[in-house]
């Protein structure tokens with residue numbers, strides 16, 4: 001008798017085992033095929049959304065009576081003209097960014113947070129050493145006659161001037177693109193009225209990507225670039241911004257790092273208390289000159305060092 005026999009239960013056991021093993025395998029295959037189908041549908045949908053968006057932007061562009069912008073290769077590109085901050089400060093716009101290059105064995109000394117009376121002393125060192133540098137200035141430092149005069153000296157003595165915002169208050173300037181533009185324009189306008197020259201380069205306080213602007217840094221960079229301004233981060237730092245640092249440490253930070261590079265954009269500070277930076281400067285210039293480097297100031301023609309997008 002088969003039913004109820006030991007053989008019957010053996011077969012029943014193996015059948016149950018086969019079902020237990022087979023079900024998850026089948027389910028896994030089913031999910032894999034479902035996943036592949038959904039991914040394909042998602043890609044199609046994304047492509048449709050992009051096509052629709054491009055169409056919408058083209059319609060907006062045409063309805064505004066503007067022709068499509070051409071990039072350098074002559075290919076058409078679309079612009080979103082729906083961003084209100086693009087209409088702010090129409091005169092805060094300079095010519096197209098020129099072709100940029102960066103010569104080797106070059107050092108770009110840059111000083112942030114001036115002008116102060118320390119800046120005047122730094123200018124004297126640079127004059128003595130016959131070296132050109134770049135000063136990223138804070139607009140509010142130009143409210144005094146002394147600040148204005150030192151800014152004029154910077155220009156007269158052949159150095160470059162860039163904007164480092166008006167207030168330098170991170171919580172205010174990094175609220176939104178609008179807030180950044182409001183602040184930047186104030187500094188830009190002041191520098192233009194004092195020197196008669198429109199500043200074309202700038203440095204973001206804290207660098208282009210920092211803890212304060214991480215939610216909108218791409219929009220901010222795109223907007224500043226659209227207006228023709230070029231920003232410079234750095235690849236060598238004196239590390240003189242925070243805490244106590246000695247003249248020797250500043251010298252080592254700059255000289256050791258610069259010698260590992262063919263071109264360096266060096267971050268230093270000329271705020272009033274940075275006496276170590278001033279003291280270290282002559283020896284830094286001497287050592288890098290002796291090592292075959294030459295010094296230049298930044299203009300929009302110089303290829304920038306910029307921090308990479310983190311996402």
Ligand SMILES: [Zn+2]
Nearest residue numbers: 112113205206
């Ligand atoms: Zn700064």
